[in-house]
Amino acid sequence: MGKNNKRKRTAAIPAQPAKLPTPPSDSPSSTTLIESEDLECTINVLETLCEFPDELSEKEMKVLKRKVHELYRVMADGSGLGNSLTSKISTALSDYRFTDALIYLFEMYTRKLHPKLGALQRWVRECDATSGADGSPGDLEALKCLDMILRIANMSHTSDVSDERKVLGTKGSLNDKKIGGGGGGMDDNDVVRRKQVWKARENTQGEIRIWEKIKNGTLFDTPPTLPFPNFLPVHHVRAAERKPPNLYDSTVYGSSPGAISLLETSQRTKPSKVDVPGVPGAFVVLDVFTPEECLQIVKAAEAIGWEKDEAAGGSAINKTSILAKNFVWLSDSSFLDHFYSSILPFVPATAPLSVDGNGGGKVRGINARFRVYQYTENQLYRPHIDGAWPAAGLDPTTGEYLHDSSPPEDPLWSRYTLLVYLNGEGDIPKDTGCTTFFLPSDRIGLMEATSVRPIQGAVLCFPHGDTTGSLLHEGSAVGSGGVKYVIRTDLLYEAKGFGQFKPPASVGVKQGGKEEEGIGG
């Protein structure tokens, strides 16, 4: 609470000086974070509201009510801020005390407490801390923590285990083997049960092997001209100024309509939807883009250049969670219109409800900010839960790049991840480079992994952000000699009930969404 705003409403507030606790500033109980004047003012406001509850119906009270609700949640969570179960779990995980963390997590699970998405995302990253560079797990306790986190996050377990494959081996990567237990078939010590890699379509005829063309030097008929036609840099942030700081600069390239020439509707295969079996809320829309259109996108990225992405600080896992290089593309209206109209018949018309009961806004479009990833051999995107994003765009008057371009009176936020596979079968070795979902099974301590095989021009869609259906997933490592190209963007919904600017639990994005890049995908 800012000092300038203090006591603005004093005329309407009965004076209650005798009741106000005002700890002296040198009191051992005083906190360094909250000044005594601010504390006094806050108590004053709360007491007034208790006495005159009608005031709560005023519009400007909305934010306050939300904050009080959050405070109540923290207080109900246990023994105060510092000692809350959430922070105990965070500390145990970052200290690699996975057995302690598991005990606290179990307590949280049995008490049916729901941490915020930001905490869940952090925990997921920490749990992966012991994995090897190739994604092979080192600590089974960490994976058990991951299982418990999924259960706390209320991710419904799957009953469809008919196509389950009992994978053998004692140790392996998340990408190709069972994890945990001894040799032989499934046993009580197994932590991950993998299903057969799933393909939305068997027939891959007509796919263009883009990586093959690059290897042969036949991607371009003539060397590309720079600046690449119809693409221009619209935003550049130096490495140290990125939030959080990165080791590499980041550039956003905007395209103009027609940059990617799209096949006429009459000549296209009609898009169709296939649900991912056993992964609630996840589905694939086939034939959104033609192989030729995918090729054009990779050509633009190859000609303009890929950028590396590595956090400058934080734990080792933060630094290495995304090993792919990327090309950030602010897409133009004609490309977006085609993309959106192709998937619209298949996507949920309204946003799923958030953990706190907000949500339900109408679907409105696709985030123009595309992250085009290039994964080479052994590169991966470690298990994570995607965060929600605002609608990026250019200011219509100044042309300035805005991380959050929707007007405050009509805020848009994402609730679904969209992954556009730009290449598939021919370029990515069998059973590798999939998008793999992890779900709790019917047995505590055992997760089920479902891997979705990339199909060129198809879009994988699944819920993300602060909803009960958000899915833990990874971009599994690409096998020997292969390369995978994929676009990550988001499906935007009216942020009804999310407050003026943002949903309550979006991560890493400051109020207004204008400053931070966000964490957790």
Ligand SMILES: O=C(O)CCC(=O)C(=O)O
């Ligand atoms: O590459 C993939 O399959 C997954 C990418 C992903 O999870 C993301 O971009 O958030």
Ligand SMILES: [Fe+2]
């Ligand atoms: Fe993701």
